[in-house]
Amino acid sequence: MPALHAVLFDLDGVLTPTAEVHMRAWERLFAPLCVERGVAPYTSADYFAHIDGKPRFDGVATFLASRGIELPRGTIDDAPGEGTVCALGNKKNEIVNRMFVEEGISPYPGSIAFLDAVTAAGAQVAVVSSSRNAPSVLAAAGIADRFEVVVDGTVAAAHGLDGKPSPATYEYAAELLGVPTTAAVVVEDAISGVQAGAAGDFGLVLGVDRGVGADALTEHGADLVVSDLGELDATVLDRPAREEVR
Template sequence: MPVLRAVLFDLDGVLTPTAEIHMRAWERLFAPYCTAHGLAPYTAADYFASIDGKPRYDGVATFLVSRGVELPRGEASDAPGEGTVCALGNRKDEIVNRMFAEEGIAPYPGSVRFLDDVTRAGAAVAVVSSSRNTPAVLAAAGLADRFAVVVDGNVAAREHIAGKPAPDTYLRAAELLGVPAAEAVVVEDALSGVQAGAAGGFGLVLGVDRGVGAAALHAHGADVVVTDLGDLDATVLDRPRVATDAAAAAPTEGGDA
């Protein structure tokens, strides 16, 4: 039996390239906002520093703070607009859902191979995502039937669970699978996500470098970093964190430590 009995996958940027769509949606939201309000231009670095991996409204608030802007939080029911943090977040949701409909979604082939391999090896699997769009994305990507446990932004709001970088959503997924955190793997591409995995005492934190950088992922808590999950197989389930501390300081499978 493998040492690690469950694999907890982030969605955007790990299973599906929706992170790329989200990045462009945030740019479509904040680039004109910054121009209209005389703020420093929005860049891709802002996405990784302020938004990536966080619940949508928290991402809005963090970015605004980085520009010295304070808006009232508002309510989730606020109409898309600019008057509150929630209104801006709802405008972003409107933008990204239009993009999903227009562009479609396909999972990363390497991630599907890795999912197949760990599932065949007997690992329980779950999706843990800050996104409230998770059910729609999983369905569009043909992955909905692969995960009996999904802890997303909807579940977090309903159960009052703190979002990433707190480990609570990952801990909840492990609980629902009936597996201790120490026997579960967290798979993340966001700095806030690997922080959550490290803070939760999980058996292994796998970082997937989709642009944030291997060094940054390691620095925030990833034990192993790859550029494609297809570079790994089920043998990773026999590599708990205690066995990979040395690997975290060495060049990784992705090639750029």
């Protein structure tokens, strides 16, 4: 067994192209709001700067702050709408779930090839996602049975775990797998995600560039960046752990 023998995958943008769906859902939420409020229009750059990889309500709050919009936080049970941060977050969730039903979803072929390779090599795997929709996305993509451990937004809230860029959810996934963090690889496509990996004592932080930029991922903590996981195989588990390189 190689020194790195667990792989902790982010979901949106790493295993499935749901990040693209989420990006369009956020645009559908914020574009009209920006017009109504008379502030700078929402762009894809806002997704990467303020939303990508964060828990949903934190993403709403961060984007609103970038436009100087103040709303009460509200509660997670607020009906979808625009009166509170949570109401907006729940409205976005309503939008994206409707898009999943209408459009369907398929995993990235290269990601499945990499998943097959590392599991065949004996590595344990888990999904660590800020999304509360992770189980339904995994089921829709036909890969739910590949992961016994899924730490998503619902699990994080139930256990009081801080969201990314905190390493807490990744650390909890490693704990559930029964492996030390130094033996685990974090796989992320978001700046907040590689920051989470870098902030923890993980063996390797692997970045997947789906649009944020390889340089940005490296700058914020990725040890290795690829444009698609199909570029790698199980030999990545043989790379020296981060503490051995320091």
